[in-house]
Amino acid sequence: MTDDEAFRVFVAARTHALSRTAYLLTGDHHLAEDLLQSAFLQAARHWERIEGHPEAYVRRILYTQNISWWRRKKYAELSLGEHDVPAAAGDPDLRLTLEDALGRLTARQRTVLVLRYFEDLTEAQTATELGIGLGTVKSMTRQALGRLRTLAPELAELIGVTP
């Protein structure tokens, strides 16, 4: 299999899963698309130098690029609206409240929460992925959960006590 074919197979197989992560990181379908597209482009650019599975490489770009984009303020424009995908089973009100509250966290807080509670990484793994200290991950997780609790008290049942 050529590099070109391997890349296409990888993109076809992992786009759906990576789309979920990109959406949770950005909270916006269009930004998620830009973020994932940019990560795939970087993967294509450095394909022969990627050690191990390319998904880990792409995921790391998603995490760090998301924070970097917000810092550099490339997105001064507001999203035009929610994308129109069907809602999954569950409590839609709670989910919308959670999405709204997540959108009001800082990019770093949101990224840490996604890594810890969606990607199921340990604190140490999260610290490694983001290139920050273990203590920073702990304090940021605590701050993010606290802020969620402040922003949306109805999420208390979801969030529980601060770890």
Next chain:
Amino acid sequence: MTERLKEELARIGDSVAPVYVAPDTWARGRRARRRDRVLVGAAALVLIAMVGGGVGLVRHESRETQPVEPADSDLVALPSRIWKVPEHVADQDQDGQWTGPVETDLAMGPASVAFVAAGRLPVLIGASDGRYHLLDLPGWLGEWDLYEAEGGIGVGLALSPDGTRLAYAWHGELPTSSTAPVPTGIRIIDLTTGKGRVALLSGGQGVVTTRLMWSPDGRWLAWTGLVAGHLSGAPSSAWYDAHLGGRINVTTMSAEKAKIRDSSAGLSINNDGTTAWLDRDRLAVWDGRHLTKRKIAFPNGLLDTPPTGAWSPDATSIAFGTFGSNAGLIPVEVATATNRQGLLLPDPPARDNLRRVQPLGWIDDTRVLAMVEQELPGRRAVSLVVISTPETRADDRLVTTTDFVTGEFLSVAVDLIDLDHPTADFPEPDWPWSTERQMVVGFGAAVGILWAGYWLFRWRRRLL
């Protein structure tokens, strides 16, 4: 308990449709890789050439922007074209320092245009020479990363109608205690003397001014802002608790505050300090003591929150701008809160595929200077257009084109427009070279030196 959080996050993730990945991603990635290699090769050649002392041909520009043509100090005008400031000039490095040749001496004379370039760098264009001044403004709040909590907020920067003063959102020294509020407010620079004055705005941990609008005579300044629940200057750390608005008497620098529903409401102020906010279909008018609110019925169910409005010279109406395919100017009569003239659209070609129309100020009783954004095929166009009211309908005039993709942060000295000679042609600024350009020129120079050396070698061998 956080198991529930995991489940809800998983449900949100499951509801997301896969994003579209362009089929040429691989090809573009590989092209970028080839460019990387060429640049590395060029860099290596330049290094070799420099070690050999043979890079005299490599021209390294001074980091000063070059002055444009000699200026006639009596002539002040808008530029016929506004050039985009390249990103490599308008960015911040990792230490928060501007990468371009910024100026700290603000006594630069009247300016015609102010805008915020990529990287949040404030820029003024000289009214007499068209020269671009990249500004290192003391306490410029825009250099902080304040966008996070609101998903994208602007930071106020506005040029007075006569172009002699610049107002901007300001912050003072960070307090040593993390719980103490950050001093914030609005700073006004006199561009003749370079001196600044501050009107402090207090509330929460500081007030971030998001929009500024001068009265037509430049004696008042209206503002909207966000009261910060947290503000530290650290990247992506600010969040906001409340919306605020108000006005500043520019003569005394006294600030007054009013509680408003939304800081993104359309903002305008007239010569007696009466301030108005248009928040969707509600017009709030405030004279400093009394606040009256009236509901407005707009044609076609308009409108979305416009950033600013412009009071007519007779103070009877305010022209607001709108967004989207219904973009245009809506003059609203203040006394009755009615719109009798409907939507004013610019003439073609500025009418095609409109995205946003934003009034910048009235030129006379019947004409408004407006920023027009268009979504044209393959590109977004931003231009300055003079739009006439229907009563004395004259041809609309496109006066200035820009290289921007959004005119949201554009402020223009409207008084400088003379409709007989609305603009002047100034040459494009001679920006400092980017690293890539230096490499390409260096590569060309190195190849030239090697080529000349080769032919010199062959020529000498023939002589021998």
